[in-house]
Amino acid sequence: MSDLEQPDHAQPDLAHHRPPVMTSGAAFGVSPSQTVGPFLHLALADPAEALVVPVGTAGGFWVRGTVTDGNGDPVADAVVETWQTATGDADVPAGFVGFGRCPTDDEGRWAIHTVKPGPVPAAGRRWAAPHLAVSVFARGLLDRVVTRIYFADEAAATATDPVLAELVEPARRPTLVATATEDGYHFAVRLQGEDETVFFAL
């Protein structure tokens, strides 16, 4: 496949996971992470990237959210990225890219237009409830923080989700569940503090 034929959208790349050539462990040290800094907009703020699917796609909705710090103040120099499979049935919506990205505005707000994925294969040959994988980068974060967006109207599936229902303490589960709004869902990212969002070690 030439570069030009390389599809510019989501596709599993499981073939990459063949056994390592070297069995004695990592041959090369991994490059450390550093903060995205306050000027991330220079490269990571293309408005078109907020659209995982085009506006008008059947089943499309907005996930609108915020990023706040330990004082509850908006974080105006963060960028939120989402990654997901398509809707679970055979019909991938036209224009589906799987990846969404949106920097926060002065009020710490971000928004991504997408569709809900179907059940997602999880570790241990199980199914996870529909969710989005999320990275948050910001000035002051030396590494990204990783979280998930689940959906409030998938209560039956989230109740048996292998991560949400089994690895996250009950009191903190609501921090991972987006609530319904007029045009989709709302999801608050609280980096620190009393209602701190659950972040994962991946």
Added chain:
Amino acid sequence: MTTPEPAGLPAGYALPAPGTNAPLASPAYRSTGGRAPSRPLVPLPPGLHELTGPLFGAGRVRPGDDDLTRGPGGEAVGQRIVVAGRVTDADGRPVPDTLIEIWQANASGRYCHERDRWPGALDPNFTGAGRTVTDAEGCYRFLTVKPGAYPWGNHTNAWRPAHIHVSLFGRSFSQRLVTQMYFPDDPLFFQDPILGAIPDPAARQRLVSAYDHGLTEAEWALGFRWDIVLRGPLAVPFEPPGEDGHV
């Protein structure tokens, strides 16, 4: 639930060695104070979303996106440099066809950004953003100008060492990396709490490029080599054959 059991997934990616990544709460870098999560991270067995990722190929890059020196009115001011290297995973496998996004200050140390207000000179011919895609061997190359150092408010007389911000996607969500590339022998390293937050000195050094005379182009640009290493897959754990005889 009548849905059939999903196929088994790969084991995921090996964690970087301890000391590779800075603790999120690193008090010397003051901005971590109100932003670093205070609760322990919850270990996540990777599912399909964490084991796959956007495979952004050449479709995201236009010709010239890897040359930051050409502005609307002519050449950007500053020392012209080539920054090139190879992206591999921790097992040494090249990471081909992966998008690399960069952004940086200009030669005066000023970002072309409305929130950067220190009195370094702006350059109308330098926006400081570029992108490229690695080739089949994982190699990449940018042409840019050497960024200047700039002051910031973290501590008294604080200056960031010259650096280029770099964003990579790799082949999966788990390999996503945003970091910074530095220049060799920068005298400002000793007081920088961002590079200095990385515990392992050898890991810090991996973010410092090397001057490479082989990359230097005669009568044109100085060359700096910087290789990037993303996380590698965990070895596939042994699974006994299933009832149907398949592994």
